Amino acid sequence: MAFENLSEKLQNVFKNLRSKGRLTEEDVKAALKEVKMALLEADVNFKVVKQFIKTVQERAIGQDVMNGLNPGQMVIKIVNEEMIALMGSETTEIALKPGSEVTVIMMAGLQGAGKTTTTAKIAGKLKQKGKKPLLAACDVYRPAAIDQLKINGEKQGVEVFSMGDKQNPVDIAKGAVEHAKKNGYNVVIIDTAGRLHIDEDMMAELAAIKEQVEVHQTILVVDSMTGQDAVNVANLFQEKIGIDGVVLTKLDGDTRGGAALSIRAVTGRPILYIGMGEKLSDLEQFYPDRMASRILGMGDVLTMIEKAQEAIDEDEARKLEQKMKKAEFDFEDYLSSMGQMKKMGGLTSIMGMMPGLSGMKMPEIDEAQAEKGMKRTESIIYSMTPEERRNPSLLNPSRKKRIADGAGVDIAEVNRLVKQFEQARKMMKQIPGMMGGKRGKKGRFNLPF
Amino acid sequence: MSEEKKGFFGRLVAGLTKTRETIVSGIDSIFSGFSSIDEDFYEEIEEILIMGDLGVNATEQIIETLKAKVKEKKIKEPSDCKQLLIDSIKEQMQVEEAAYRFEEELSVVLVIGVNGVGKTTTVGKLAGKLKSQGKKVVIAAADTFRAAAGEQLLEWANRAGVEMIGGQEGADPASVIYDAISAAKSRKADVLLCDTAGRLHNKKNLMEELKKINRIIDKEFSQAYRETLVVLDGTTGQNALSQARQFGEVADLTGIVLTKMDGTAKGGIAVAIQSELSIPVKYIGVGETIDDLQKFDANDYVNALFDVKEDREGA
Incomplete structure (x- = not known):
């Protein structure tokens, strides 16, 4: 398993780094070479890794080894701290408008990232918090996507606004917000179709929704197993439509989830939630420190x-x-x-x-x-x-x-x-x-x- | 979007344009930017391959092969390295001639994979392809878990003009397969395509369910040729290896379908899997229409990857 491999590797390197009082350049470089490989195996983007390693190296060389740690552990300590810092240091929640004011949230992402499932999960979470959410079915392309949202919405006891698959997603979004205002809903979550970040037409559609409906929060849903390409995806979504937060899905698998670090580094936007299972309740808060140790593969x-x-x-x-x-x-x-x-x-x-x-x-x-x-x-x-x-x-x-x-x-x-x-x-x-x-x-x- | 009919290569090139731009601009600058073949040179190649999601291990293997050949053939020019590199990856990715035997005889195609990789879409596209070849196709909709998965597949079945056997949401998927086998037999179908629910490969009970499905096919349809395709998302990184490995433990994988290759992902994981698990990529998905599932061609794939423009032939 990936987890063991990495830990073992690092431990082997760090064995050779013991019994020295201060981190020498040689030590740090040897350790960071392995950290670099580990991060690459975890799918952190190469450029992000390179920059990251450089930062850690500058910080680590010449540092006193803290009392009680061996040099290897000291390097790991610094690596870990830097990763947490990069990941955002603390948990963040979706910003909602107070009281009966309507917050409009738009979901976006590639095909198969888990948008529809996540949309329903977020609705369920907000409902628990006493909000009255409405789901807007704007994926008019994928066969049965609207049915999927309807069934999931029903399971959460959340209403789904749909105008079938013959209408323009922009009109559906507008209609949903109007419906919400009339009927006392205070959150509208717009489920959109999966799209490629390089598909100009489809990206323009999202921009149009954002332009014509006042969207307060745009959330990018990303598969945590994504490889090197995560930076391109995050970059283009950020550039073309602008995102406010990220949900990482499928983290209940055995991926190390290096994409989290890449996306964070590229967009600077917080990761809000992580998808931890297929049940609608399996949407959890994101903890940067836990994610850092998962990517690093060092447990805690x-x-x-x-x-x-x-x-x-x-x-x-x-x-x-x-x-x-x-x-x-x-x-x-x-x-x-x-x-x-x-x-x-x-x-x-x-x-x-x-x-x-x-x-x-x-x-x-x-x-x-x-x-x-x-x-x-x-x-x-x-x-x-x-x-x-x-x-x-x-x-x-x-x-x-x-x-x-x-x-x-x-x-x-x-x-x-x-x-x-x-x-x-x-x-x-x-x-x-x-x-x-x-x-x-x-x-x-x-x-x- | 008006999609003109393109040949395989054109389609692939269109899909891989971004791929090439990133990977190749790197490669070209490497091959021209270095005056001699030294460690720095190899390190740069290594970086570029890793950026293509080939993974650390596959990359190291490729570099080792390259180094050995450079030494053996006494190559001095970095530019001569390029052809060598391309050739070694091509050689590695070659698909055997017998890879598509299931298209020629009575067969059951089981399609498996994690959530969201495009299994249902792949089954739909495959149904369309086989139908257009004049085959009688039956689809089993054994994803009884995901909301509206059956409806989604039915839409594809209608587009392809083939029959689909389904079950209620929450029904035992193995029983759907059982029913579909009976239907395939009584309708004298040539190919039974089985869609399954997405499952993460580390979920034991779901993998057991897959074993059960596998057993039922073996038992109830032993006369049919077995093809088991694992669908992998082309944008997935190193975890795809773990997926292929663990799905391989519950079913004999005979091939890979690599989807979403029309984005900017490099799909290099295919090389990594071929190298580590020897499972061939048989199909590649480069778009959302029914024609966008193509047989994998190692030559075209690697040529497109490295922007080799000669021998361009449409399919």
Whole structure:
């Protein structure tokens, strides 16, 4: 899968960049070469990538590596920050007129981008917010497009204004706005036919609608799987009709969605929503930071680094690491590492931040169940004497029985925990390198990526 | 829009005009702007191919081949590189002669792909083509999910003058296929064209549904020749690879239909897929009318891509 590939690649590069205090030109260039490939594989437009890499390079060379990060992570941090900045830093909503004033929204895009579906989804969203939307069926070209809008509108409980497929889209749009004003609708969403950005006639049609109906918001709908061509599409729509916002569709697929970055870079317009499924409710808010890590394919690695930095006390970590290496890890340590994990937001939250895992839904892991299990484990350990916690080999059957009674669990559960613990200890002995401490600065508890 | 009858090449050239302008102006400046073949030169080629959506891997392969040939043939002039580059891509994109066997015998054509790539339109156009060749065609409208998909296809079926078997919105698509097979048999149709709902290739249950459809065709219509076409949007970037790969896991893909090639997209992903998955592009969609589905011709395609003007022949 694309996600894993990229993360692995970057990690391999960054392994070679460890244990240096300041980012040298050589380091940054080596890292950014991979970032460049990653962005290209994610379909970010080549020119956008080039400009982007240049910006990051200027910023990164000579920077002090932040305490607690290795140089590779530092570069990623900068890359990520720049991407978020480019993507618009915060979420934006469609600007609506207050009260009963009519807001006219026009949808535009290429064929198959998902305009009709998105139109109905937006209507449903606005209806939830207490608006009274009207849909205008202006796609008179694609067979059955009007029927599709009607059916989707019905599902959302939103009225669809149609004049059949024999009328001019400009007239239909005008008619719809009039109908809205007369009948107390305060939002009109105009669904238009898919068109090529180089089709002069069809682009002129959109311009005509805009000219003859007062359109307040023009929204470009773009397939998130679009390749290098995304810049041409965005550019021409912006130039010929002008756009106010973008909806990215089909992001529930496995595309990395580099088009988002390209479009944003070209138009400077905010991405408003993302389409996350076929159901009409699957239209979600756009979060620039999430999109940045998706394009980069690093999960939310940075967030994880940051959280880990806050949560883990350095001394404690160092001690823990030493103990792990010598397999002296005991139940006290087990408790404290569990505590740290909780501070980082629990098991599922951490897994969600891991590259490669973040994109996947994880039905196997029932979060509630896992947290419950951790609680039980905790209560078993608390039922041990401090002596027993430090020296698990003391645990004979009668002690185990006492612990089970104290924790209110079956003795089998105590046995299982002790067994798991022994196995974990053995494993740690075998793979001390996984903890990464040796190479990290000041022997800090580095995470395994 | 009044669309005159154009030959395949003319149509393709019209569709690819923008493509050529971007890709070729780059190429030309490369081939003339460099006085020797060095790393910078190759890097520039790499950039241009990537801009054409060929993808990092396919691009690297092409460059490797090019480098090897340049060395072998002791080529010194950058301009001589151009023909080499064109030839190697042409060679890679060649379609086998047996690729269109399904047109000649009793066959079932299953058309699959993600949402919005143009499956229904492709089925409609294909129906028109086959009908004009004198074939008896039945269409199965197995997209029972998207609102009004059946109506859309019916419009195409009427334009082509062929029969369509459909189901209610929300009906089991496999049962529609089943019914269509019975209809095709009893009407002694030559070709059964099956339209399916768009599905993202990472949705497990929808891919299972496709498997079921596939099984039913195998079981109920085993005497028919099987053709399974995955429709890919020519404007799609690297994700098209993932699509081809994962649709290939649930059905034996026999070809690709590359749509929306009349825009500015370069459709280079076709080269990437050919290179990585060896699935041939069989058709190319260059417009919205029923005639705008064309057999893929590697020579024409690459010539148009690189603006080679000689041997221009209409089809």
